[in-house]
Amino acid sequence: MTASQIPLLEVEGLTKSFFGVRAVSEVGFGISAGRLLGVVGENGAGKSTLMNMLGGVVPPDAGTMVVSGRPYAPRRPKDAKEAGIAFIHQELNLFTNLSIAENLFIDAYPRLGGLPFIHRADLRRRAKRALGAIGLNVPVTTRVEALAPGERQLVEIAKAVNAEARLIIFDEPTTSLTHRETERLFTLLETLKGEGTAIIYISHILADVLRLADEVMVLRDGALVERGPRPTFDTRRLISLMVGRDLAQLYPPPAAPQDAAVEPVLETEGLTQPGTIQDISFRLHRGETLGVFGLMGSGRSELARILFGLDRYRTGRLTLRGQPVDHLTPQEAIARGVAFVTENRREEGLLMDASITENMSLVTLHEDARGSLGVIQQRDLEGRVACLGGELRLKAPDYAHPVRTLSGGNQQKVVLGKWLAAKPDVLIIDEPTRGIDVGAKYEVYNLVRELAARGTGVLFISSELEELIGMCDRLLVMQNGEIVGEFGSPFDREAILAAAFREAV
């Protein structure tokens, strides 16, 4: 245990401002070899900025860092690497068009003697050894694009291990992993710890942090609010420290009790697409929030895509607002009052480089086009977007800024705002709170409640059972592309989980 008492990294008074706004304010902490430090905080609390300073991505304005007793002032990511600090970003840093082996050694290819050529055999041999060390059993010549998200993450970890990193920073590593892949990652983290690697683990999933961490650190508004050994924290305490107040309720109360007699806005009968979904029949009523629960790969997202006209279905019937439809396209779905918030907001839900205004007005653009020429009335449009932004409590310095500059929670609000403006009758939301913090989650829930109160039927897809139970009137459980159960309030957690997990073919 003595070895673990020597701090590997010590940070003091670290401060960073952007455009005069303090992002990180005098943060100090230390981490020893073989320990795992969990870092939690809302989006915008300064976690990313703090880690970027450690990783040499941005230079600090003030403060000192010491690695193994030596001063450490990285100016580039390369400096961090040389000091033995590896940073595994939320969006992985892999080149999908290259092989695993090439990715592992992209900045340090083994050379053929003194020649400028790559020693291919040596490259393969060393890559194989690196994958063996973390237990990934895939040929090293496989291109990264052919790998599953979990395997890609393992490649990234292999890269860190291979570079002999003594400290590995993980930023939200589980967002795109399946349950099994997550377990595999956690086992690997334990192994790494056992080998003396220090780990900084950032996550919004508080249960994971509490399970893995030796020590926990809470950030709020750029400052360190609490730091201590894991046993002194529980979920409730973490949340109140992060938010700075007690969140009496995690979910806003529903507007009014549901009337079962109201008309269905979306109805399916025997919807089937070979290979993805089978015999899907359900009704979604006006003002109802209907949850869809299932494990990753149970067909939830595929169902959502079909209902929005993004993918086709072979047989079955689909009725929207009482009218039967066939050959649904996304344009037609929108025209019939369907809105869809996808699970990949970065790739599918937003134009990342376009401004907030442009993104929010995208769906309703035709309404702002006036006169016989159909010219867009820019001023009206901006007014409307500003109004919407206020409603959403969107935190952005300027609506002309690209969406890329926003935090995850605020990006999700822009996606929701886009559809809010269209006043949909059916809202399909797929994993709307993935990777966003507690405060922003609450605001997303509020928006869902508000839409439901205005008469929108909400189809709420999620892999977090707690949030479905908190938000939904009814719950469907999917498994192997089929609906295997329907549950009403009060919900029976065990029965729902049993249905979702039942025999995995």
Add this chain to the structure above:
Amino acid sequence: MRETNRRGILRDRFVLGVLRSSPFILFALLLLTFGLLSPRFLQPSTLLLILNQASYIGILAVGMTLVLLTAGIDLSVGSIMYLAATVAGLLLQRDLPIAAALAACLATGALYGAVNAFFITRFNVIPFVVTLATLIAGRGLGLAITRSEGLTLPNSLFTLSSLRPFGVPIAVYVFAGVVLLATLFLQLTPLGRHIYAIGNDPDAAEKAGLNRKRTIVAVYVVSGVCAALAAFVSISQLGIVNPSFGEGEELDAVAAAVLGGTSLFGGVGSVFPGTVLGTLLIQMVQSGLVFARVDIFIQPLVQALVILVAVLIDSARNGLLARLRRRTIRKTVSVPGGD
């Protein structure tokens, strides 16, 4: 029922295999068509002629492929050809040795490529705009030097170009040499692999500590040198530098690279077999149409059609790939009968 599904998968695999090798199949089909239209077309001498004529476009297209791999484009190569040819022509007219003229020609290309790279990396202007400007500037500079007069070249150069070691024109050796060097560079050197990485994800490349600017400079300089070499090969065959020399060649170079499977979005493509095949396809269509005595005014339409077909095949391939990659959730698939 399960049988039906498996047959479906096998059929998809087969279609994909066909689409993957589409440049080869297209190549074979065209060769066969032109051969049937004009039996003389299939004679070795004709094929060597096509190869000879394709050489300079091929050299140009190799440079273009490197640029396209970084998700850039070099529109100025036609103007570089003119400028480099002018420099070479003026020196040759003053009776300098061919080697000196060639060196000056290549240096001109390298310098011009460096100018492109300077504006792209230093001021972060997109390559399309930078090279569009240098396309106009290069032509203007060349015309200012020559006063838009043609340069007639000495016979010594023409003699060199008519050398045929082992019965194969010397230009073909030069083309093959360029392809070999470029392939070694792309596949086997760290810088070559970095080109692929940067084209795939420039942000990730930056974070991985790769030197993006240096790589960009390298590809534009190489593209400039390739253009100059292509110019030298071409003028040695023509014996003259006209004021319109090199005009529009940039589009043939891009077409050859893209026909060979190089993506305009970066990160995907190869010099061999990709760009080589694309170049041969283009030249074969051009020569084949002449051999088949197709109306000279119809020829561009047929060329456009071939390019369109190749691009359509490419898009069909990508569509099918995406469909095959979509995960299948239900392990047992039943196909309804009344469909």
